[in-house]
Amino acid sequence: MADTKKLFIKTYGCQMNVYDSERMAEAMGTEGYVTTEVMEEADMVLLNTCHIREKAAEKVYSDLGRLKPLKAEKPNLKVGVAGCVAQAEGEEILRRMPLVDLVVGPQSYHRLPAMAKAAEAGEKTVDTDFPEEDKFDHLPDRPKATIRPTAFLTVQEGCDKFCAFCVVPYTRGAEVSRPAERIMAEARGLVEKGVREITLLGQNVNAYHGAGAEGDWTLARLVRALAKIDGLDRIRYTTSHPNDMGDDLIAAHGEEPKLMPYLHLPVQSGSDRILKAMNRKHKAEDYLRLIERIRAARPDMMMSGDFIVGFPGETDAEFEATLDLIRAVKYGMAYSFKYSARPGTPAAEKTPVAAEVADVRLQTLQALITEQQRAAQDAMVGREVSVLFEKPGRLAGQMVGKSDYLQAVHVAAPDLRAGDLARVRITGTAPNSLAGVLVGG
Numbered sequence: 408m409a410d411t412k413k414l415f416i417k418t419y420g421c422q423m424n425v426y427d428s429e430r431m432a433e434a435m436g437t438e439g440y441v442t443t444e445v446m447e448e449a450d451m452v453l454l455n456t457c458h459i460r461e462k463a464a465e466k467v468y469s470d471l472g473r474l475k476p477l478k479a480e481k482p483n484l485k486v487g488v489a490g491c492v493a494q495a496e497g498e499e500i501l502r503r504m505p506l507v508d509l510v511v512g513p514q515s516y517h518r519l520p521a522m523a524k525a526a527e528a529g530e531k532t533v534d535t536d537f538p539e540e541d542k543f544d545h546l547p548d549r550p551k552a553t554i555r556p557t558a559f560l561t562v563q564e565g566c567d568k569f570c571a572f573c574v575v576p577y578t579r580g581a582e583v584s585r586p587a588e589r590i591m592a593e594a595r596g597l598v599e600k601g602v603r604e605i606t607l608l609g610q611n612v613n614a615y616h617g618a619g620a621e622g623d624w625t626l627a628r629l630v631r632a633l634a635k636i637d638g639l640d641r642i643r644y645t646t647s648h649p650n651d652m653g654d655d656l657i658a659a660h661g662e663e664p665k666l667m668p669y670l671h672l673p674v675q676s677g678s679d680r681i682l683k684a685m686n687r688k689h690k691a692e693d694y695l696r697l698i699e700r701i702r703a704a705r706p707d708m709m710m711s712g713d714f715i716v717g718f719p720g721e722t723d724a725e726f727e728a729t730l731d732l733i734r735a736v737k738y739g740m741a742y743s744f745k746y747s748a749r750p751g752t753p754a755a756e757k758t759p760v761a762a763e764v765a766d767v768r769l770q771t772l773q774a775l776i777t778e779q780q781r782a783a784q785d786a787m788v789g790r791e792v793s794v795l796f797e798k799p800g801r802l803a804g805q806m807v808g809k810s811d812y813l814q815a816v817h818v819a820a821p822d823l824r825a826g827d828l829a830r831v832r833i834t835g836t837a838p839n840s841l842a843g844v845l846v847g848g
């Protein structure tokens with residue numbers, strides 16, 4: 408078809424960007440664009456960007472710089488910048504990088520097809536509005552092409568917490584929850600297309616309070632309603648704030664088998680003084696008590712977290728407090744970052760910890776996390792878990808899937824296909840995955 412145009416999307420950052428990229432690709436489908444994995448053959452290159460740390464944001468500019476030769480070779484190539492850098496920097500991106508044709512923020516990407524059309528006509532556009540209309544009402548239905556067994560589904564966006572280091576409240580705006588029935592309909596549509604696991608996404612997902620039957624629904628209520636969908640086998644949600652971990656959600660973890668026993672619950676620091684300076688609005692002890700309650704409801708809960716080292720003013724003793732908290736929780740997985748000053752956030756005004764000190768702290772913390780992750784993996788050996796298979800492995804007849812605890816598991820299973828769920832006994836571990844055999848297979 409002469410009309411088919413190719414779209415290459417590069418996604419940076421979090422899972423919500425992964426979801427947004429899929430929705431943008433679907434929206435561009437209505438304009439005759441199909442996605443390609445090969446940047447060189449694209450008619451449009453779209454960078455869906457992340458602003459959370461300086462490195463992520465600067466990477467966008469170096470990637471744009473690297474597009475110059477391609478644009479010189481293909482003058483009709485259109486270049487778009489979407490996501491949180493687009494939101495934060497807007498027009499500035501066009502000034503710094505004249506090869507860019509359009510800049511679209513995360514709340515206005517339903518307007519991307521119209522912007523692409525303008526770009527084709529030689530007009531540059533910037534849209535970083537927080538529009539009145541809800542973008543989800545203006546996006547096309549999810550097409551049949553979605554046949555992967557796992558899918559993301561955004562239920563809530565934005566954040567009202569204003570942690571002192573974080574740009575999210577500025578780039579993604581205030582907390583907004585989608586109406587429950589819309590989410591239910593999107594979920595049913597995904598399941599009809601073969602999706603068996605849904606991860607509910609939100610910057611503050613456990614603060615979800617979407618309009619539903621009989622008033623606002625909590626996340627727990629939404630989870631329980633989703634669990635009634637036949638053919639949907641697993642539900643996850645991310646990312647949560649400790650202060651929004653409601654009693655009903657904790658109870659759902661104990662009562663709803665489709666809700667997976669893996670919880671990403673960032674705490675950032677184990678020092679009360681630093682938590683206060685970060686404006687996290689809870690103490691280390693509150694977090695530890697919360698995890699006790701969660702584990703009382705669901706004893707096999709695997710915890711994951713986020714940590715920032717080198718927040719302005721962090722002393723050695725305060726860093727040690729973070730290590731103590733990690734030792735107390737025993738994480739199955741965790742992400743850790745060196746503090747990065749972000750323009751416009753309150754913490755950016757303060758004097759940072761010396762880079763060498765932060766480097767050493769990051770290494771120390773990561774070594775502890777790796778140790779805990781290994782211990783969690785080793786403890787799986789001999790246990791039976793369910794595995795949702797996602798794709799063939801590297802060896803003939805091998806399939807790779809995820810355990811209940813989100814660990815990658817490799818299994819010899821020549822008769823199984825992506826989307827199959829099976830019981831697996833774990834027989835061994837590799838650095839980032841597990842090996843197992845089908846039970847009774």
Ligand code: 5AD
Pocket residue numbers: 459460572573574673675713714715744745746747748749
């Ligand atoms: N510097 C370093 N890490 C940050 N994060 C958020 N903002 C910053 C920052 N300015 C981390 C937090 C958050 C995760 C998504 O990114 O740990 O939970």
Ligand code: SF4
Pocket residue numbers: 566567568569570573574575576610611648
């Ligand atoms: Fe950022 Fe804090 Fe909101 Fe998480 S809770 S998105 S870290 S402001």
